[in-house]
Ligand SMILES: Nc1ncnc2c1ncn2[C@@H]1O[C@H](COP(=O)(O)OP(=O)(O)OP(=O)(O)O)[C@@H](O)[C@H]1O
């Protein structure tokens with residue numbers, strides 16, 4: 001138990017120091033935009049793919065259920081709410097952890113075991129400021145953007161299946177969706193995804209930063225980053241879902 | 252040695268890593284004279300790399316004091332340590348080039364970080380000069396993974412001297428290179444040190460090369476320095492461990508007397 005607390009303490013200190021470095025010169029705007037592009041490049045395609053099929057299968061399953069009680073007009077609203085509030089942020093978080101989070105752990109881990117991080121330090125450049133801080137900012141910005149894309153593509157997938165495969169009336173699909181959706185449902189998902197983005201990058205960077213024992217250690221760091229990232233996102237999602245306001249309406 | 256003449260100093264430094272039973276450094280003390288080329292010999296795992304990293308504050312000792320140009324780095328704040336580090340150039344054991352950057356950007360890195368007033372053309376010209384000084388041409392666009400071990404060492408050397416350091420640290424600059432390339436690198440180290448009027452501390456296994464280029468040679472054994480001497484005196488050492496080390500490398504006082 002003390003060991004877990006100790007590593008939590010080390011992790012927090014690592015994140016805290018990286019944040020402090022953001023406010024010290026030189027400011028590294030270029031690196032932040034580079035990292036955003038990197039995360040986007042790594043994840044955009046697979047996020048879109050995941051989104052389309054998540055929306056599609058969710059529309060199909062909920063239609064199967066709704067049609068039994070004759071409320072298949074609700075498919076659009078249900079799919080949309082679930083995507084925007086839950087599946088979007090969580091699925092995007094998991095996909096980006098697997099892609100960009102793992103890549104960050106591998107990159108920083110490799111730099112650690114090949115003494116490139118020591119080299120930065122020797123050249124009087126803070127590795128936290130150079131490598132970690134820009135990624136933290138980029139992760140926190142990118143995840144909401146990717147989540148928004150997930151929401152749009154996912155809804156498209158849901159619409160295509162509901163209307164073209166299951167034969168739900170398109171007009172009713174859209175009007176129910178509009179009626180039940182509130183901007184705060186969007187904000188809820190985006191806020192959560194911001195937290196996920198911050199944490200999955202922090203975890204990826206931290207695992208890499210502490211890598212040791214050569215290539216094998218880098219593999220372990222990458223693996224740790226993905227596993228811890230998944231767990232943290234899934235657990236945190238529950239608590240954030242309670243704490244962050246949504247657009248729940250009682251009809 | 253007068254205090255003014257000392258560039259680097261270890262005073263009773265102890266360091267034990269949590270995963271090992273015996274201390275890696277056990278009360279190590281030695282001095283490196285300003286403007287000299289000083290070679291640190293020792294077996295694999297003796298703690299040579301660890302010793303170098305102490306001078307840069309990459310590793311913090313459990314006990315003892317480390318002085319750089321008379322300043323106790325254990326008492327330095329962040330800002331002081333950063334300032335001191337800028338006066339160092341270090342060549343890592345595996346070169347530690349940034350593998351995401353090409354040769355130009357690797358060598359330009361310290362310039363871009365610490366010479367922000369330099370214009371782009373100036374930086375490119377300076378990098379070309381630096382590469383020229385380590386006898387490399389037409390490779391600025393190559394990535395580190397496309398270079399041979401000897402070329403990487405030379406690029407690492409160019410990067411290490413980019414800011415005109417006062418103190419140069421070399422971690423096994425020639426290990427793993429063929430004898431001819433090794434000799435070229437050794438000569439580059441000597442000429443660069445003299446040209447910059449710098450102090451060089453070099454880690455090596457290669458006793459023959461060390462005796463050829465060094466002003467002073469020290470030997471690490473069981474976490475301490477057991478001998479420090481000029482090459483001529485080093486080969487005459489009475490220390491049994493040094494004798495054994497010399498013998499196993501085929502060096503005898505007589506055979507070397509001629510070469511020196
Ligand atoms: N960061 C570290 N954490 C734990 N142990 C370490 C660390 N760095 C070095 N050691 C241990 O300290 C000892 C000395 O290592 P060091 O790298 O200084 O050896 P060396 O003399 O440079 O050997 P070589 O000639 O093989 O490079 C080794 O046993 C090594 O395992």
Ligand SMILES: [Mg+2]
Pocket residue numbers: 299300301344422
């Ligand atoms: Mg070593």
